[in-house]
Every structure is written in structure tokens, then in C-alpha cells.
Amino acid sequence: ARALRAGGETRTLDQLRADVALDLLLGGQGGKSERSEVFLYMDLQTYLGLNDDPAEMAGHGHIPASLAREIAGGSNTVLRRIITDPLSGQVLDLGRDRYRPTAGLDEFVRVRDRECRRPGCHRVAQACDLDHSLPWQFGGHTADTELIDLCRRDHRLKDEPGWNYRLGSDGTLTITTPTGRSYDSSPPPLHEPRDEEPPPF
Numbered sequence: 001a002r003a004l005r006a007g008g009e010t011r012t013l014d015q016l017r018a019d020v021a022l023d024l025l026l027g028g029q030g031g032k033s034e035r036s037e038v039f040l041y042m043d044l045q046t047y048l049g050l051n052d053d054p055a056e057m058a059g060h061g062h063i064p065a066s067l068a069r070e071i072a073g074g075s076n077t078v079l080r081r082i083i084t085d086p087l088s089g090q091v092l093d094l095g096r097d098r099y100r101p102t103a104g105l106d107e108f109v110r111v112r113d114r115e116c117r118r119p120g121c122h123r124v125a126q127a128c129d130l131d132h133s134l135p136w137q138f139g140g141h142t143a144d145t146e147l148i149d150l151c152r153r154d155h156r157l158k159d160e161p162g163w164n165y166r167l168g169s170d171g172t173l174t175i176t177t178p179t180g181r182s183y184d185s186s187p188p189p190l191h192e193p194r195d196e197e198p199p200p201f
Contacts (some may be wrong), residue, residue, distance in 0.1 A: 101142050106130055112187050113149040117173045119185045123151040131155055133167040148173055180196050 001016035009016065042055030046065050055068030071077070101109070110125040128149040132140035140146050146167060150158060158165055162178025174183040 021098055038071070040071055044073070047072060051150055064191055099136055099142060101130060101147060105142070105144060105147070109144055109147045110149060112144070112171065114188055115149070115188075116151040116154055117148045117185045118150065118154040118157075118175065119183045125149040127151070127156045131158065133165045133173065135159075145169065 001013055001020050004020070005011075005013055010022040011019070037059035040055055040063075041058070044063070045051045045055065046053045047069065049069065052063040052065040054065060055057050057063050057068075107148060109130060110128075112129075113125045115121070115125055116123040116128050128151050130147055131150050133146050134140035134143070135149050147165060148165070157163065160178075166174045166176075168174065171187050174182055175185065176182045
């Protein structure tokens, strides 16, 4: 629209934008830069044609399995593996196709860690970098089980040769230095431990 305006066009910029958008929608003459993005949720068995369960298109609702397979089979389609909890259906892992975490995952890790995970550093997590404890290039995943908060200085230190970071299933981070010494860091609890039995009313 700005390029058209520069050529002595009498329409306003907003009018040009509306006309260009309408032209793209009706004629599809936008060239190679034209790209649409839809999010389609369907299970592997539906994708493989083993069942005909409907899929869900974000912002639209359910669509027939045959249409979902046709969309998923497009030449420029990007498929992403998403692992969910079989009981709750909650997302557990976004696979390796996504380097940056979602906003919800980012917030979860920052709330969990509360501060930089290097022992002795108390920089608030909201001012830290979110980093893969197992580097992405070595097979790290974008999941809460592998993401940690590190201040910028400690993030750079982690990438130096000889440093090893391992995040346990309980959230304990073990840092091994180039000299072989190990240090543990656990996220601080959000409240004091509570009795197993609730107090009487």
C-alpha cells in the first residue's frame, strides 16, 4: 500500500490497505510472499487414516477428518509433534520443532525458578534468560523439564567449554564445573511445607 501511495495515488493509505487486502483475498495475486497459517489439532491415528475422528481447527471448531488430512498433506505444511498427558490431555512437550517456548511455558518456568538457577545468584527470573539445560544442538527439548532461568552472565558462562548442566525430574539443577566440582540448585518453594493431614474445622 505504501509503494502504491508513492506513485501519486489519490487514495488514502487506509483505503489502499483495504483495497490491497481485498485484492489478495479475492484474486490471490500476492506472489510468493503470500502465506496463510492455521493451527490444526488431530491425533496421529486420524492423520494416518486409521480412524475418522474429527480434527479441530483453531478459531473455527471441528472439521471432518478427510478435510483435515487434505490440509495436513499440503506441500508447504509444517507438522509438529505435541505430546499430551493421556489422562488430562494437557500439553507436556512441544517436540523439537519449536526452539522458543510458548508464553505459558515461559511464565511457568519463571514462576517455578523465581531467580537465576546458579547457586548464589539471586537475580530475579523475570530479568533472566530462559535457556535449555541440555543445549538445543545436542538434542535439548523445549519443555519445563529442560528449561532453566539464568542471568545473562551465567548464561554466557554455561556456554563455555567444560561446564555441564543437568536438570533432574524434581527440578534440581546440578552444575559441574570444568574442574569436576558439582553444585546443586533447587527452586525455592512457594510456601512452607504443610502437614499431610488438614487441620480440623
